[in-house]
Amino acid sequence: QIPESTIARLSIYLRLLEELEREKTATIRSSEIANLSGLTAAQVRKDLAYFGQFGVRGQGYAVPLLKKKISQTLGVHQSxxxxxxxxxxxxxxxxxxxxxxxxxxxxxxxxxxxxxxxxxxxxxxxxxxxxxxxxxxxxxxxxxxxxxxxxxxxxxxxxxxxxxxxxxxxxxxxxxxxxxxxxxxxxxxxxxxxxxxxxxxxx
Amino acid sequence: QIPESTIARLSIYLRLLEELEREKTATIRSSEIANLSGLTAAQVRKDLAYFGQFGVRGQGYAVPLLKKKISQTLGVHQSxxxxxxxxxxxxxxxxxxxxxxxxxxxxxxxxxxxxxxxxxxxxxxxxxxxxxxxxxxxxxxxxxxxxxxxxxxxxxxxxxxxxxxxxxxxxxxxxxxxxxxxxxxxxxxxxxxxxxxxxxxxx
Ligand SMILES: NC(=O)c1ccc[n+]([C@@H]2O[C@H](COP(=O)([O-])OP(=O)(O)OC[C@H]3O[C@@H](n4cnc5c(N)ncnc54)[C@H](O)[C@@H]3O)[C@@H](O)[C@H]2O)c1
Ligand SMILES: NC(=O)c1ccc[n+]([C@@H]2O[C@H](COP(=O)([O-])OP(=O)(O)OC[C@H]3O[C@@H](n4cnc5c(N)ncnc54)[C@H](O)[C@@H]3O)[C@@H](O)[C@H]2O)c1
Missing domain, CATH: 3.40.50.720 (NAD(P)-binding Rossmann-like Domain)
Structure with missing residues (x-):
């Protein structure tokens, strides 16, 4: 079971990733996600680790891929x-x-x-x-x-x-x-x- | 300047400490605050370190003292x-x-x-x-x-x-x-x- 505080932060990461995709940013590191959302990089890595490994060491996460994975996990468009x-x-x-x-x-x-x-x-x-x-x-x-x-x-x-x-x-x-x-x-x-x-x- | 995300979490810690004081809990560790608020212990320690050292190594924080310090920092009750x-x-x-x-x-x-x-x-x-x-x-x-x-x-x-x-x-x-x-x-x-x-x- 994924902790509720992690799920709530996923929605925040999702909004961030939607904005980055609009600005055509291809990759982002956990430290950058942390800065933009007022958290520690350790907290961001711990949250994302619940969903498997998508980060590439040294390059960060691919924005479209991470966004898709979080949307699916949250089940955003089911009524x-x-x-x-x-x-x-x-x-x-x-x-x-x-x-x-x-x-x-x-x-x-x-x-x-x-x-x-x-x-x-x-x-x-x-x-x-x-x-x-x-x-x-x-x-x-x-x-x-x-x-x-x-x-x-x-x-x-x-x-x-x-x-x-x-x-x-x-x-x-x-x-x-x-x-x-x-x-x-x-x-x-x-x-x-x-x-x-x-x-x-x-x- | 204390980061805004830290200030917002202080309000959460304050509500938690008010509840603990009602239950007559004398001390609490950063790991217990972390569990009760869905955060990492590192995040809690980082937040509280902005206000000086009140924890006693191995025993945690004195609940009434920490509560008073956070209320003063937040300036609650000033209109x-x-x-x-x-x-x-x-x-x-x-x-x-x-x-x-x-x-x-x-x-x-x-x-x-x-x-x-x-x-x-x-x-x-x-x-x-x-x-x-x-x-x-x-x-x-x-x-x-x-x-x-x-x-x-x-x-x-x-x-x-x-x-x-x-x-x-x-x-x-x-x-x-x-x-x-x-x-x-x-x-x-x-x-x-x-x-x-x-x-x-x-x-
Ligand atoms: N109602 C809710 O439960 C709810 C929930 C979540 C978010 N929101 C958000 O809160 C906001 C308000 O929602 P609402 O349901 O009250 O909408 P509403 O249409 O009932 O009220 C909006 C009011 O703002 C006024 N207004 C428009 N432009 C203005 C301006 N430049 N300066 C001052 N007033 C202006 C309008 O005349 C209107 O009276 C929206 O952005 C909405 O997305 C509302
Ligand atoms: N209005 C706000 O902007 C606001 C802001 C923050 C928090 N709150 C909180 O939201 C809650 C509602 O606030 P409000 O301003 O709408 O109050 P309100 O008094 O206008 O509405 C409360 C409604 O709940 C009904 N009610 C009472 N007991 C009930 C029960 N057991 N089951 C179903 N309905 C019941 C009442 O008949 C009334 O219609 C309060 O707890 C308040 O502290 C409100």
């Missing part, structure tokens, strides 16, 4: 059904974003507990009552659940999603979720991003 | 005025989020180009015309600009923000921004998060 729990400010903003569809992610439904949010006809994507979650996930092969619920509801929501059979969670609530080992959680922590930026605006 | 460019789905969701205020980030204004979005009275946070950006930033010591504009407008928006004197940008548009060396850009790439999760839901 994946996604649901969102929490149809509040963030949940609705995410559901209306056409950019996810372009990357192969279809947001097929939202779930909420507030009666005023549950609408199955007016919004582009239907909003169901949370009690319909298990049923919906079993009927429609859902791959990913996004949690856009209040922080105190996040752990319960994660348990319900896992019980419905989903093993991939994108979590926006600023809390560490306790889930079984086979479940992968990615946390988007916008406060951490702002804290990092504030360091520079203050110094 | 920082933030503006948002783009008062669409994402911009409005971000501006209504009370969690930013808790971390010391005050969203003081939004800016847009569409007449139907510009409202200075009805919404909690005023929405100004983009032409007022320079004026507003100079009058109100703004620290951070968030870009929630369409991808084709992002580079222009970045240039306008930098010309107004802001050097910290949180960018949601899936595009690499070209900015001067003294400007720090953090990209939130939700598509990369979903691609990483999709890898596990497919395999």
């Amino acid at each position: 994946c059904k996604t649901i969102i729990l929490g149809a509040g400010n963030l949940g609705q903003a995410l559901s209306s974003y056409r950019g996810f569809h372009k990357e192969g992610f279809d947001i097929v439904a939202l779930f909420d507990i507030a009666a005023d949010k549950i609408k199955q006809k007016e919004t582009a994507t239907p909003i169901y009552d949370l009690s319909e979650l298990q049923n919906f996930v079993q009927k429609n092969k859902v791959g990913i659940a996004v949690l856009a619920v209040p922080v105190q509801a996040a752990q319960d929501a994660a348990i319900q999603v896992v019980e419905a059979g989903i093993t991939s969670i994108l979590n926006f609530a600023p809390v560490d979720l306790a889930v079984p080992n086979n479940v992968h959680v990615r946390n988007v922590d916008l406060a951490t991003e702002l804290i990092t930026l504030a360091y520079y605006s203050k110094s | 920082c005025k933030t503006i948002i460019l783009g008062a669409g789905n994402l911009g409005q969701a971000l501006s209504s989020y009370r969690g930013f205020h808790k971390e010391g980030f005050d969203i003081v204004a939004l800016f847009d180009i569409a007449a139907d979005k510009i409202k200075q009275k009805e919404t909690a946070t005023p929405i100004y015309d983009l032409s007022e950006l320079q004026n507003f930033v100079q009058k109100n010591k703004v620290g951070i600009a968030v870009l929630a504009v369409p991808v084709q407008a992002a580079q222009d928006a970045a240039i306008q923000v930098v010309e107004a004197g802001i050097t910290s940008i949180l960018n949601f548009a899936p595009v690499d921004l070209a900015v001067p060396n003294n400007v720090h850009v953090r990209n939130v790439d939700l598509a990369t998060e979903l691609i990483t999760l999709a890898y596990y839901s497919k395999s």
Whole structure:
């Protein structure tokens, strides 16, 4: 099994390689990938070693070949059904974003507990009552659940999603979720991003 | 100058140390921090070495001491005025989020180009015309600009923000921004998060 932190860095290397290919760069060394992505060369080599040996000692990696190998490993253009729990400010903003569809992610439904949010006809994507979650996930092969619920509801929501059979969670609530080992959680922590930026605006 | 990727990882170490302090853990080694955050021990040691030597060889770091040092370095809890460019789905969701205020980030204004979005009275946070950006930033010591504009407008928006004197940008548009060396850009790439999760839901 490839560690999740390695898979996340692969997406970053892939975007980098797409840019290099546009600029017609033929080869790149792990130290150059490291500089461009703010990592150590050892980290880059360790990540790429999971996929076999494509580097040529002394010359680096062939850009088109490495790009193709990473795209295949990530399975980038296979579509994946996604649901969102929490149809509040963030949940609705995410559901209306056409950019996810372009990357192969279809947001097929939202779930909420507030009666005023549950609408199955007016919004582009239907909003169901949370009690319909298990049923919906079993009927429609859902791959990913996004949690856009209040922080105190996040752990319960994660348990319900896992019980419905989903093993991939994108979590926006600023809390560490306790889930079984086979479940992968990615946390988007916008406060951490702002804290990092504030360091520079203050110094 | 401490590299930005190191500063971003410090926020992650800080959250980890806050959790360890809650669990009454007294010391921790760089290899344990590495395991808990999906990094190499070499990366953790390299990051922490920027702030002096607090580890005790063979015992690791004292949790309360390391936590205090990182909080001070990051300047958490000093307030920082933030503006948002783009008062669409994402911009409005971000501006209504009370969690930013808790971390010391005050969203003081939004800016847009569409007449139907510009409202200075009805919404909690005023929405100004983009032409007022320079004026507003100079009058109100703004620290951070968030870009929630369409991808084709992002580079222009970045240039306008930098010309107004802001050097910290949180960018949601899936595009690499070209900015001067003294400007720090953090990209939130939700598509990369979903691609990483999709890898596990497919395999
Ligand atoms: N809005 C942002 O920009 C932003 C930024 C960073 C993080 N977050 C985080 O994202 C989450 C959502 O934020 P928001 O601003 O959209 O909040 P919100 O209050 O606008 O929306 C939350 C929604 O979740 C629903 N809900 C509550 N419990 C639920 C449950 N058990 N199952 C399903 N739905 C449930 C509520 O009825 C509500 O509609 C929060 O955890 C917040 O900390 C939001
Ligand atoms: N909505 C999401 O969940 C989401 C997710 C990931 C990424 N993004 C990215 O975030 C950005 C915003 O997405 P959205 O869904 O809010 O789009 P949106 O179309 O709802 O909002 C964009 C807003 O920006 C305004 N605008 C256009 N040019 C501008 C300029 N030069 N200066 C100031 N305002 C300008 C528009 O008038 C509009 O109000 C996009 O780049 C998108 O790719 C959004």
